[in-house]
Amino acid sequence: MKFPVLNRSPLFSGLSDTEIDGIIDSVNYRSRSFPAGAMVVIEGDDISSVMIVLSGSVRGEMTDLTGRTIKIEDIHPPQALAAAFIYGKEARYPVNVIANTDAELLIIGRAEFLTLMNNDRRLLLNYLTAVCTRALFLSDRLRFLSFRTIREKYAHYISSLPGANSGRVVINRTQQELADYFGVTRPSLARAVSGMESDGLISVDRREVRILDIRRLSTLSES
Amino acid sequence: MKFPVLNRSPLFSGLSDTEIDGIIDSVNYRSRSFPAGAMVVIEGDDISSVMIVLSGSVRGEMTDLTGRTIKIEDIHPPQALAAAFIYGKEARYPVNVIANTDAELLIIGRAEFLTLMNNDRRLLLNYLTAVCTRALFLSDRLRFLSFRTIREKYAHYISSLPGANSGRVVINRTQQELADYFGVTRPSLARAVSGMESDGLISVDRREVRILDIRRLSTLSES
DNA sequence: CACAATTTGTAACAAATGTTACACTCCGTG
DNA sequence: CACGGAGTGTAACATTTGTTACAAATTGTG
Secondary structure: OOOHHHHHOHHHOOOOHHHHHHHHHOOOEEEEEEOOOOEEEOOOOEOOEEEEEEEOOEEEEEEOOOOOEEEEEEEOOOOEOOHHHOOOOOOEOOOEEEEOOOEEEEEEEHHHHHHHHHHOHHHHHHHHHHHHHHHHHHHHHHHHHHOOOHHHHHHHHHHOOOOHHHOEEEOOOOHHHHHHHHOOOHHHHHHHHHHHHHOOOEEEEOOEEEEOOHHHHHHOOOO | OOOHHHHHOHHHOOOOHHHHHHHHHOOOEEEEEEOOOOEEEOOOOEOOEEEEEEEOOEEEEEEOOOOOEEEEEEEOOOOEOOHHHOOOOOOEOOOEEEEOOOEEEEEEEHHHHHHHHHHOHHHHHHHHHHHHHHHHHHHHHHHHHHOOOHHHHHHHHHHOOOOOOOOEEEOOOOHHHHHHHHOOOHHHHHHHHHHHHHOOOEEEEOOEEEEOOHHHHHHHHHO
């Protein structure tokens, strides 16, 4: 097999090694090596290809106005770069991508990847699943960040958990993880939660929350 | 033509009326009428079909813990419901959808719509463009909401506008629109901007902004 | 059981933002 | 020109959140 790592990619899941080889060979692909530290793509570049990390690792970095960089995330084989953006209107890379180590990337033009998807329904469904799941994830995050107060975020969060109707839910994250999820600091979250408890809205025992006053819980943002 | 409104849908753009008819007829579709006020889908329902509004209009509504509803958006012909989520893992409607007026919806099963896309490359590309563009939009919004301070959001916003390199940009939105985009109130935005001006970071004349001190502009969040 | 690491609760103060209200400029209209 | 609306600048005060620090509770481990 040419690129053995691909059979662990969600994009090619359900396909045999032979089929993957056949698909890759049927198209005009390139593979390109980058030495450690090399720029793979520059923020603002047009996204014209699917780029899949085959070996090594790369990282996304945002650039500050002064040129200072902030690391966003590492991308390891067999993940793809900006997979959910490829066919977007005027899609551009939102960040710089730099090789952490010597790295090799598989590059397939966007039109040719479209042909591949057209020829294999499983590949198409795999890609659609990836993009739609990403959109779901982003939309979910956006909902929580758009709530103003921590109380609102917390109220909506616990009411979305299984068991909310029965008035008793269990949060399966640490407070720190939940705070990160909400985009707030942990002490602030703890303060908001204990405030809601002393207001009689909920009753908290560590990760177990009982909903005491549904009506006020939902209207707290207006009072 | 069976459903004339479809030729104005981005999903079918580039296809002739005859082709659209052919595509629809080749698949097992349903069209369903809802009287004004009827529930079209319930929050949490599995997304198993593509649903396109053919006539009338429907609205998305979030439900509060008490049952109070908050209107999210209206959906008019020929828009689709939750188009970017259809193929997501365990995709569920994030909101209730209710008919504003008597409304008719075209319903095509998700697997069958996949077949349609497999048979027509233009349809496939149209759908991919829609989903990816949506992911881009969500990702962009998420970036701004994840900046802590208004100054940071504003700094990143103006530095992403054309002309930022020349040190002079023009914002083509009202202050109110920009404040909504950032998820803050207008007076707060105005205060942050005038604070940055009196700190010598920028010079503002209504919608025209000159960048005076790029270095400090990007480090303001740490001071 | 003793111990360390993790997680959570809480407090005091600083910083940022929301809220409300009002004045001012710009611009189109009668 | 007078008028009104839209957009903007600004101020005072309340509220919320961040920051920092430390204590208490829980969990895992030898």
